[in-house]
Amino acid sequence: MSEPKMTMAQALNTALRDALTADDAVVVFGEDVGALGGVFRVTDGLHRDFGERRCFDTPLAESGIVGMAVGMAMNGMRPVVEMQFDAFAFPAFEQVTSHVAKLANRTRGALRLPMVIRIPYAGGIGGVEHHCDSSEAYYAHTPGLTVVAPATNADAYGLLRAAIESPDPVVFLEPKKHYFAKEEVDVGAGVPPIGRAVVRRPGADATLIAYGPSVPVALAAAEQAATEGRDLGVLDLRSIVPFDDETVAAEVRRSGRAVVVAEAPGFASVASEIAARVSERCFHHLEAPVRRVTGFDVPYPAPKLERHFLPGVDRILDAVDTLHWEDAA
Amino acid sequence: MTADPLAQAITVARALEETGELVEGVPAPDTGALVEGYRRLVLARRLNEQASALVRQGRLAVYPSSRGQEACQVACASVLGDGDWLFPTYRDTAAIAARGVDPVEVLSMLRGDWHCGYDPVVHKVAPQATPLATQLLHAVGVGHAARLRGEDTVVMALCGDGATSEGDFHEACNFAAVFAAPVVFLVQNNKYAISVPLARQSVAPSLAAKAIGYGMPGVRVDGNDLVALDHTLGEAVARARAGQGPTLVEADTYRMESHTNADDATRYRTDDEVAEWVGRDPLRRVQTYLRAAGALDDAREDEIAAVAEEMAAGVRAGLGAEAAVAPEELFAHVYATPTPQLVEQRAGLRTELAFEEA
Numbered sequence: 051m052s053e054p055k056m057t058m059a060q061a062l063n064t065a066l067r068d069a070l071t072a073d074d075a076v077v078v079f080g081e082d083v084g085a086l087g088g089v090f091r092v093t094d095g096l097h098r099d100f101g102e103r104r105c106f107d108t109p110l111a112e113s114g115i116v117g118m119a120v121g122m123a124m125n126g127m128r129p130v131v132e133m134q135f136d137a138f139a140f141p142a143f144e145q146v147t148s149h150v151a152k153l154a155n156r157t158r159g160a161l162r163l164p165m166v167i168r169i170p171y172a173g174g175i176g177g178v179e180h181h182c183d184s185s186e187a188y189y190a191h192t193p194g195l196t197v198v199a200p201a202t203n204a205d206a207y208g209l210l211r212a213a214i215e216s217p218d219p220v221v222f223l224e225p226k227k228h229y230f231a232k233e234e235v236d237v238g239a240g241v242p243p244i245g246r247a248v249v250r251r252p253g254a255d256a257t258l259i260a261y262g263p264s265v266p267v268a269l270a271a272a273e274q275a276a277t278e279g280r281d282l283g284v285l286d287l288r289s290i291v292p293f294d295d296e297t298v299a300a301e302v303r304r305s306g307r308a309v310v311v312a313e314a315p316g317f318a319s320v321a322s323e324i325a326a327r328v329s330e331r332c333f334h335h336l337e338a339p340v341r342r343v344t345g346f347d348v349p350y351p352a353p354k355l356e357r358h359f360l361p362g363v364d365r366i367l368d369a370v371d372t373l374h375w376e377d378a379a
Numbered sequence: 380m381t382a383d384p385l386a387q388a389i390t391v392a393r394a395l396e397e398t399g400e401l402v403e404g405v406p407a408p409d410t411g412a413l414v415e416g417y418r419r420l421v422l423a424r425r426l427n428e429q430a431s432a433l434v435r436q437g438r439l440a441v442y443p444s445s446r447g448q449e450a451c452q453v454a455c456a457s458v459l460g461d462g463d464w465l466f467p468t469y470r471d472t473a474a475i476a477a478r479g480v481d482p483v484e485v486l487s488m489l490r491g492d493w494h495c496g497y498d499p500v501v502h503k504v505a506p507q508a509t510p511l512a513t514q515l516l517h518a519v520g521v522g523h524a525a526r527l528r529g530e531d532t533v534v535m536a537l538c539g540d541g542a543t544s545e546g547d548f549h550e551a552c553n554f555a556a557v558f559a560a561p562v563v564f565l566v567q568n569n570k571y572a573i574s575v576p577l578a579r580q581s582v583a584p585s586l587a588a589k590a591i592g593y594g595m596p597g598v599r600v601d602g603n604d605l606v607a608l609d610h611t612l613g614e615a616v617a618r619a620r621a622g623q624g625p626t627l628v629e630a631d632t633y634r635m636e637s638h639t640n641a642d643d644a645t646r647y648r649t650d651d652e653v654a655e656w657v658g659r660d661p662l663r664r665v666q667t668y669l670r671a672a673g674a675l676d677d678a679r680e681d682e683i684a685a686v687a688e689e690m691a692a693g694v695r696a697g698l699g700a701e702a703a704v705a706p707e708e709l710f711a712h713v714y715a716t717p718t719p720q721l722v723e724q725r726a727g728l729r730t731e732l733a734f735e736e737a
Contacts, residue, residue, distance in 0.1 A: 077527070103527055109557055114516055114550035121520020124505070125464075126528070129520075141546075148510050149517070156494040156506050159712040194713050217715035245718070292718035 053236040059229040061203040062092045062168075064237055065210035066130065070100050073128060076214060078105040080115055080132030080168075089134055090170055090229050116142035116167060120149050123163040123219075130214060136171040137180035143188070150219045151194030163219045166210070171199075172263045172313050174227035174360060176353040181226075183350055184314035186262075189221040190290045190323070197290040198244055199223040201265030203233040205242065205288055212241045220244070225263035245292035249301060253283025256307035256370055259298060259324055261287040264311040264361060271311075271366040282370065290320055295327060302328050303335040307373040309343055311361050316344030338374035388587040388597035391631050394606035397659050399667025408606045410674035416453060416605050417665045417675065418683045423449040423473035424662055425687035426482055429694050430472065430489075434640045438698050439489045443470040447603070447635030450661035451567045453477050454608035455535050458616050466505045466518040466536040470567075470634075474537065475504050482690070483697030492702045511542040515551030515564065522560040522619075533619045534562045535612075541572025543589065544580045552627060556593040561619035563612060564627045567602060569634035574647040590627035602630030603661040606668075633659070706732060 056064065069076045078096055080088075084107040087094030096105040108115050112133055119129035133139035139146075146167065154162045173182030189197045196218050200206040206224065213220035242248075250265060251272050258268040265286045272282040285301050287294065302308045308328050312321040325340040343361045351359045394405045401407060427449070430442040445452050448470075456477035459465060467475050476482040480497045487496035488507065495506035505521075508514035518536035525532035542548055543566060555562045566586050570577050583589055590597025596618075600611040608630060615626035633656040637644040644653075669675035710717050710725040717725065 109550070109553050111550045111553070113547055114519075114554045117513060117516025117547060117550065118520040118523060118554055121517035121522070122524040123520070124517060125521040125524035125532075127524045144510065144547075145513060145516070149513060152494075153506070154714075155712045157499055157712075158493060158495070158708075159715075160498050160500050161506075162715060196714070292714075293720060295719060 053234040055232045056203055056235045057230045057232050058200075058203045058206045058224070059090055059092050061207040061235045062210055062224065063094055063096070064235075065207045065214075066093060066096060067099070068237070069130070069211060069214045070096065070104055073214075075126060075128045076104070076130060077122065077127055078130045078132075079108050079119075081108065081110055081134050083107060083132050088132060090226065092168070092224075092229075093132065112138055112142040113145050116145040116150065119165050119167075120145065120153065120163060123165040124153075124161050128164045128214060130166040130168060133167060133169045135181045136169055136183040136185050139167070139169050139185065142167075146189070146195070146221070147192050151192045154218070155194060162217050164217050166213045166220045166222050168222045168224060170226040170229070171223040172225050172227065173350060173356060174263060176356065179350055179352070182356075184312070184345065186223055186290055187314060187319050190320050194219070195291060196220040196244060197223065198288065199225065199262035199290060200288065201225065201260070201262055201286050203228070203231075204235045204239065207235055207237055208239060208242045209244065209288060212244050215241065216244060223262055227263055228266075242288070245289045245294060247285055247287045247289070247294035247297040249283065249297070250286045251282070251284040253281045254305060255281045256309060256373055257283045257285055257301045257305045258309050258311055258366065259285045259287065259328075260311040261290060264313055267361060267363065268311050268366065271363045271370075274363055275367060275370065280370065293327070295331065298324070298328060299331045302332045306335055306337040308332075308336070309341045309366060309369050309373070311343045311366055313345050313360060315347045316342050317347045319344060338372070341369040341372065343369045384591055384596065385584070385588060388590060388599055388629075389585045391599050391601050392607050392611055393601040393604050394610060395604050395664050395668055397664060399664050399671065401668065410669060410672055413606065413665060413669060414674055414679065416457065416609065417662070417669060418686065419453040419457065419477055420449050420605065420662045420665060421683050421687050422690055423452050423477060425691050426473050426476055426694070429691040430486060431636070431640070433486075433695070433698055439486060440491055441489055441639045441641060442472075443639045444636040445470050445473050447656060447661070448567055448569055448632045449473060450605040450608055451565065451602050451630045451632055454605055454612050455537060455565050458609065458612045459533065459535055462503070462530070462532055463616075464503045464505065464518070464521050464532065464534045466514045466534065467507050468514070468537055468539065468542075469507050469509050470539065471507065471537050475507070478502060478504055480504055482694050486694065486698055487702065490698055490702065492704060512538055512545035512547040512551065514538075516547055516554065518562050519551050519555045519558070519560045522555070522562045523558050526558075526561060526622075531620050532561060533616050534560075535616070536562055536564050538564070538566055539572065540566060540568040540570065540577050540580055540586060541575065542566075543586050552589070552593045552595070552625070555625035556595045559622065559624035561622070562625040563615040563619055564625060565612065566627070566629045567632055568629050569632050571634055571638070571644075571648070573638040573642060576647075585629060587627055587629035593627070595625050595627060597627045597629070599629045599631060602632030603659045603664065605661060605665050
């Protein structure tokens with residue numbers, strides 16, 4: 051029997067709905083999340099069904115939203131706040147880096163902040179300049195934050211439930227180009243642990259390491275490579291922090307080659323960190339240097355130039371071609 | 380109190396004149412309660428002096444003194460109930476002590492032990508905020524959460540004049556007003572943000588006047604007048620508790636010392652200006668009033684001084700001892716469960732420590 055098909059927005063909505071039902075301490079707030087149901091409809095119907103106390107609009111001020119969430123989490127609530135777009139989360143950056151990430155440590159664990167900051171992130175939607183950023187490096191670089199990026203609709207459901215249940219603050223990055231794509235989602239599959247990567251496709255020749263919106267691109271590249279006789283595996287990190295060194299190293303040791311795929315500019319990026327970790331841990335198993343296929347080190351481009359910026363199948367396969375393959379002859 | 384919101388936000392409310400005489404028309408305060416208030420002022424002053432002395436002796440790294448602001452420090456704590464919350468800044472050590480937290484625990488942060496030396500949950504006192512105005516939003520969140528659960532908690536949120544220029548001050552005032560959050564914002568306008576004078580922060584008619592734009596009451600009060608502060612803050616707390624929303628209180632006061640020991644106030648203000656504020660000392664004003672009212676004599680003063688000395692001796696003893704730090708604690712609180720990466724780094728540090736000890 052197949053599970054019902056839902057979009058990622060619906061999967062996230064279902065997760066919020068189930069969390070609001072399961073725990074009276076959960077509250078959802080942000081900009082336009084009330085009557086409108088969010089600009090991406092992720093909070094659709096929550097205000098109607100759970101009331102003003104559980105799901106409400108705030109003034110248009112992101113530092114205010116995150117700062118208020120900190121206080122509510124200090125006082126027994128589990129706030130789930132929405133930043134309307136990735137770049138609109140930047141006004142809240144001081145709250146995130148100075149307090150959300152640090153309050154538990156500052157107070158020796160006396161004040162933990164069970165809160166989730168949902169951020170629609172990354173590009174591929176033909177959006178304007180400030181609607182397409184991949185901002186994960188800023189958050190991943192800040193100790194105290196958990197950083198999660200689902201790639202599938204089932205993970206969007208499961209990881210959001212796990213994020214809301216986490217005792218630690220979670221930055222939850224939602225690949226916005228997947229909001230409206232339908233997939234089967236088994237909401238009864240249980241909550242996956244945060245911090246575990248998953249092998250989306252086993253592959254003997256090389257491992258593509260990706261997260262969030264880059265996972266389907268990596269899978270497409272592996273599909274294409276298979277027609278050309280190359281067996282590429284795809285690893286979906288799901289969680290950037292904590293990072294699953296164990297699964298990543300195991301896969302790369304098996305295949306001996308690795309390409310990291312991510313949309314964000316590559317310089318000083320999460321992709322760079324992954325490449326460094328793989329090199330440190332798997333050096334004697336590697337047949338070739340670890341390659342990164344990332345966005346260029348430029349500001350997010352205008353829609354007509356977007357396809358040249360985003361890592362695509364061809365660019366991934368070009369990188370795979372450089373992995374010191376022995377000549378068959 | 381006046382019915383005109385702007386006049387209320389600009390006119391400095393006062394109960395005791397600088398001379399210690401009761402302002403005409405103000406009802407006489409309960410002298411028993413005021414003696415207790417005076418005792419707390421003396422303790423706060425002694426704590427400021429003792430902490431500054433410990434900096435000079437090298438026992439504390441730094442101390443931002445609230446000398447001159449003791450009436451604000453005492454009043455903001457004494458108007459709160461046990462279930463209420465206090466959100467202090469780095470300059471509000473005396474307020475935290477007035478709330479009942481052991482000053483040794485508070486000051487251990489400045490000895491370098493950890494970033495917060497007391498348990499904020501037990502005392503309902505947030506960690507002292509170093510970034511400006513960010514804590515005001517947390518105060519709004521604590522208050523709003525309480526309201527959602529139907530609790531009558533009130534939150535006292537402190538900041539200085541410089542912090543009113545920050546974006547988070549604006550967002551906190553606006554959020555509090557929109558959600559009718561039970562928050563009292565107390566701005567201790569001590570006239571300087573390190574070296575930058577008030578005139579460079581704002582040309583508003585007063586800082587309290589900003590409240591009008593948010594749709595909440597703004598009240599300006601003499602920040603060196605304990606009786607007026609008790610009254611103004613007490614009313615604001617009562618409003619908040621009754622569900623009538625936030626109040627912005629501006630206390631007109633003065634930072635008698637430099638920003639910290641690392642600062643040199645002679646570079647940006649005159650001795651004459653400081654001398655003028657010596658004449659407005661918050662302790663002497665209450666002392667003069669109580670002595671004239673026959674509620675305070677030498678014997679009672681000696682008792683209070685002895686209590687203050689005992690407190691100071693406890694601070695010296697508590698902070699004189701070197702506190703043992705546990706290097707592995709670096710990894711203990713970052714996450715509820717340390718990540719595999721932190722576990723690995725902790726093991727590395729453990730190895731280093733073993734070599735150090737060997």
